[in-house]
Amino acid sequence: NAGVTQTPKFQVLKTGQSMTLQCAQDMNHEYMSWYRQDPGMGLRLIHYSVGAGITDQGEVPNGYNVSRSTTEDFPLRLLSAAPSQTSVYFCASIPAAGDFRNEQFFGPGTRLTVL
Amino acid sequence: DAKTTQPTSMDCAEGRAANLPCNHSTISGNEYVYWYRQIHSQGPQYIIHGLKNNETNEMASLIITEDRKSSTLILPHATLRDTAVYYCIVRVISASTLGRLYFGRGTQLTVWP
Numbered sequence: 001n002a003g004v005t006q007t008p009k010f011q012v013l014k015t016g017q018s019m020t021l022q023c024a025q026d027m028n029h030e031y032m033s034w035y036r037q038d039p040g041m042g043l044r045l046i047h048y049s050v051g052a053g054i055t056d057q058g059e060v061p062n063g064y065n066v067s068r069s070t071t072e073d074f075p076l077r078l079l080s081a082a083p084s085q086t087s088v089y090f091c092a093s094i095p096a097a098g099d100f101r102n103e104q105f106f107g108p109g110t111r112l113t114v115l
Numbered sequence: 116d117a118k119t120t121q122p123t124s125m126d127c128a129e130g131r132a133a134n135l136p137c138n139h140s141t142i143s144g145n146e147y148v149y150w151y152r153q154i155h156s157q158g159p160q161y162i163i164h165g166l167k168n169n170e171t172n173e174m175a176s177l178i179i180t181e182d183r184k185s186s187t188l189i190l191p192h193a194t195l196r197d198t199a200v201y202y203c204i205v206r207v208i209s210a211s212t213l214g215r216l217y218f219g220r221g222t223q224l225t226v227w228p
Contacts, residue, residue, distance in 0.1 A: 043216070109157070
């Protein structure tokens with residue numbers, strides 16, 4: 001298994017541009033999440049999904065959209081990038097429901113800079 | 116709201132035990148304690164979790180006080196590769212919270228030779 005993969009690894013945008021951060025997992029995990037991490041800070045939850053077709057907001061959802069059309073993919077969209085969205089973005093997934101104690105598996109991250 | 120308090124940084128000599136404390140004085144009866152770590156620039160990695168009993172796995176041990184208001188993560192024989200930021204997290208175990216982890220700033224553990 002490739003686990004949780006994220007693309008791109010690095011991205012530079014200009015203010016106002018849009019883009020989609022890709023996240024995929026091949027472990028048949030139902031639950032997926034997006035976090036951002038700013039320098040010297042812990043991770044903050046942006047959006048999460050408990051299954052295909054179901055998404056919900058986390059701590060810092062403003063400026064981001066998500067969708068979950070398949071179990072494998074959970075893209076994060078920035079409709080109009082702002083410098084405040086400069087951050088490292090991590091995607092995570094959790095094994096199938098049944099044991100809610102299961103741990104999250106994190107991807108390697110996408111480093112985004114908005115000029 | 117991370118609901119936990121951890122020291123900002125700690126040091127440990129290689130080969131010695133690293134004991135990382137965490138205060139969670141407002142923890143509820145149905146909240147578990149989780150530990151993750153993040154090695155520089157990588158995604159966080161799960162270490163261990165527990166409710167009220169002490170737990171041990173191949174990576175670490177988790178000691179939870181009887182009143183559950185604090186816990187200690189123990190790395191029994193720290194190596195240089197254990198240098199990382201360690202996060203202590205509490206969460207209710209349910210379907211609605213499964214995808215939600217609230218990270219604080221964690222403890223930067225530095226293991227020196």
